[in-house]
Amino acid sequence: MLRLIPKNWKTDTYIIGLVWLSTLLLIVFSHEQPHLHVGEAVYMVFRGLLAVLLLYVLLPRFFYKGEYALFTLSAVLAFAVFGSFEEGVIEPFFFPYTRGADPWSVTGVIYMAIETMPMIAVMTFIKLAWDSKEAQENLVAAHSEKMESELKFLRSQINPHILFNALNNIYSHSLTDTGKAPDMLLKLSDLLRYTLYECSEDLVPLERELVSINNYIAIQEMGLEGRGFIDLHIEGDTQGKFILPFVLITLVENCFKHSFDTQDKGIEIRISIKAGADKLCLKTENSFDEDHRTENEGVKEKGVGIANVRRRLELLSGGEFSLTHGRNGDVYVLELEMPLKTKGAGRD
Incomplete structure (x- = not known):
């Protein structure tokens, strides 16, 4: 009894x-x-x-x-x-x-x-x-615990992926151009510090996320070596704004991987980030070669990354986002709109 x-x-x-x-x-x-x-x-x-x-x-x-x-x-x-x-x-x-x-x-x-x-x-x-x-x-507690477990799993997928690609680039340059390796290691160190220690909260400063994106792009640019170009454009007021961590950098990382896996040269990557009062817009465009032998592998990885981001947005943004992607000729285009939080509302 x-x-x-x-x-x-x-x-x-x-x-x-x-x-x-x-x-x-x-x-x-x-x-x-x-x-x-x-x-x-x-x-x-x-x-x-x-x-x-x-x-x-x-x-x-x-x-x-x-x-x-x-x-x-x-x-x-x-x-x-x-x-x-x-x-x-x-x-x-x-x-x-x-x-x-x-x-x-x-x-x-x-x-x-x-x-x-x-x-x-x-x-x-x-x-x-x-x-x-x-x-x-x-029921609410169980749902919250399920969400937390799922988010931890999604995050565990992201960190090793970014780290593995960055280490590959640094390793390649350590063999051919040792002068670039120290600077790349410093940028990688800052990127890891951010992903491992500063992203434990549901929301992170937008400016810090953008610094990590710049570090990641700098590491990738060093490995580009004249095989193409990267254009990053950021506009809007980013101060005092908060964003879900690992969303932007994951989509940017997938953008690079999609091009690098399907092209040896002629790589073109354009990234545009616009911060509004309460909304952030991201647009990525990356070239790809559908006849390349590793194209299927690259598209598969890109699909996994986008699915990962979509799931995190569904769990944490309450469905207040728009994510579209697809091919436009030999260019893969992705567009994301997601809410931004101000400092006063960033911890609710």
């Missing part, structure tokens, strides 16, 4: 106890001269035990599991047993010359049930309402 009692049993028991006490007080003051007969007190305690049986045993064991017929049958049986005990034992003992003088009868049991029903009904309403509130809170 103890295993069936919910974790909020103390609180709703206090509330139900107040209902029971109020009923007891009604009996006390129902007499011309307020008093409480010991037999009436025994009645109330006995009927309180019936309420405990109904609310803490039968309700969770049958009603909450959808076994309504069993619950109804058990409740009727409980009323019959308690009513019979009251008719056959309590009344003859405490009221031998009044109610106890009559023999046991079904009518007496029904009368006991009718008398008890108002109190049981109020207690049941309170119990159902309280349990419903707890179930809703548990």
Whole structure:
């Protein structure tokens, strides 16, 4: 029986106890001269035990599991047993010359049930309402925990991906141009510091996200070596604005990967970021060669990154975003609109 009692049993028991006490007080003051007969007190305690049986045993064991017929049958049986005990034992003992003088009868049991029903009904309403509130809170908590776990998984996919590509570029230059390697390592160090230590919050400063994008692009530019060009254009007021982390940099990283995986030369990448009062617009355009032997691999990776970003936006932005992408000839175009938060509203 103890295993069936919910974790909020103390609180709703206090509330139900107040209902029971109020009923007891009604009996006390129902007499011309307020008093409480010991037999009436025994009645109330006995009927309180019936309420405990109904609310803490039968309700969770049958009603909450959808076994309504069993619950109804058990409740009727409980009323019959308690009513019979009251008719056959309590009344003859405490009221031998009044109610106890009559023999046991079904009518007496029904009368006991009718008398008890108002109190049981109020207690049941309170119990159902309280349990419903707890179930809703548990559902919200479970959803929040699921979201947090999913976001951690999505983030774990992003960090190694960016790190792996950057290290590949640095390794290539360490073999051919050792003069560039130290600067690339510094930019990579700052990028990792940002992704590992500064992105634990749901929102990060837009300016810091843009610095990381600049560092990432600088690392990629060093590996471009005349095989194409990169154009980054940022406009708007970025101060005091907050944004979801890993969204922009993931899409920028995919933009590079899509081109690098499908082209050896003639790479063209254009990135435009516009910050408005409460909205940010990102547009990326990258060339690709659909006849390149690694094209399928590149498109597949790009699809994974976009799906990752879309899922994070769905979880954290409440659906307030627009993300479109597709081919326009030999150029892959992606456009994103997402909400920006000001410093005052950035932590809600």
